[in-house]
Amino acid sequence: DADVTQTPRNRITKTGKRIMLECSQTKGHDRMYWYRQDPGLGLRLIYYSFDVKDINKGEISDGYSVSRQAQAKFSLSLESAIPNQTALYFCATGTSNEETQYFGPGTRLLVL
Amino acid sequence: SQQGEEDPQALSIQEGENATMNCSYKTSINNLQWYRQNSGRGLVHLILIRSNEREKHSGRLRVTLDTSKKSSSLLITASRAADTASYFCATLPRDSNYQLIWGAGTKLIIKP
Numbered sequence: 289d290a291d292v293t294q295t296p297r298n299r300i301t302k303t304g305k306r307i308m309l310e311c312s313q314t315k316g317h318d319r320m321y322w323y324r325q326d327p328g329l330g331l332r333l334i335y336y337s338f339d340v341k342d343i344n345k346g347e348i349s350d351g352y353s354v355s356r357q358a359q360a361k362f363s364l365s366l367e368s369a370i371p372n373q374t375a376l377y378f379c380a381t382g383t384s385n386e387e388t389q390y391f392g393p394g395t396r397l398l399v400l
Numbered sequence: 401s402q403q404g405e406e407d408p409q410a411l412s413i414q415e416g417e418n419a420t421m422n423c424s425y426k427t428s429i430n431n432l433q434w435y436r437q438n439s440g441r442g443l444v445h446l447i448l449i450r451s452n453e454r455e456k457h458s459g460r461l462r463v464t465l466d467t468s469k470k471s472s473s474l475l476i477t478a479s480r481a482a483d484t485a486s487y488f489c490a491t492l493p494r495d496s497n498y499q500l501i502w503g504a505g506t507k508l509i510i511k512p
Contacts, residue, residue, distance in 0.1 A: 319498070331443075387433070388448060
């Protein structure tokens with residue numbers, strides 16, 4: 289089984305809808321991250337969490353919110369989706385002792 | 401804002417040849433990491449080099465770091481079709497609270 293899973297893998301929604309992307313991990317890592325990837329722009333950090341009670345904004349948090357329900361779960365919500373939020377979204381995990389990050393398979397989101 | 405910039409944006413070589421990708425960054429760093437992304441999938445960590453290291457090897461991968469020029473290179477020797485992927489550098493800035501800063505990536509195509 290994959291260590292970092294994301295659901296759904298693909299999602300099509302309409303402008304104005306609220307949607308939630310979910311991430312779960314079995315690695316036991318304390319740190320979790322949400323990124324978005326647009327063609328030609330690499331990864332941009334949306335939100336990150338260093339433990340269950342810690343939530344921090346990243347570079348592009350506007351229009352997004354997150355919830356760290358448990359150490360293993362970190363969900364990303366788009367309150368009112370807009371077309372320029374169409375992107376590939378990745379969840380990643382890490383630890384305070386290790387500087388590398390471990391990625392989920394991604395969620396491809398299309399906002400019409 | 402992107403810290404790392406990869407060069408070239410795209411590279412196409414014959415199987416068996418060596419592939420070299422470069423990454424430049426702007427601020428002082430703790431470490432620099434290289435990740436691989438197969439088409440549309442999650443990123444996989446390849447290698448990490450710390451600011452006090454100049455060269456590191458892992459299998460067919462060789463990474464160099466020149467902190468005076470704020471640049472790094474990733475060399476893949478004896479390339480294989482399976483090396484076809486996008487390669488990203490990510491830096492951990494010295495004053496960062498473990499937020500990686502990502503480049504836009506180099507798309508590598510290995511022709512059989």
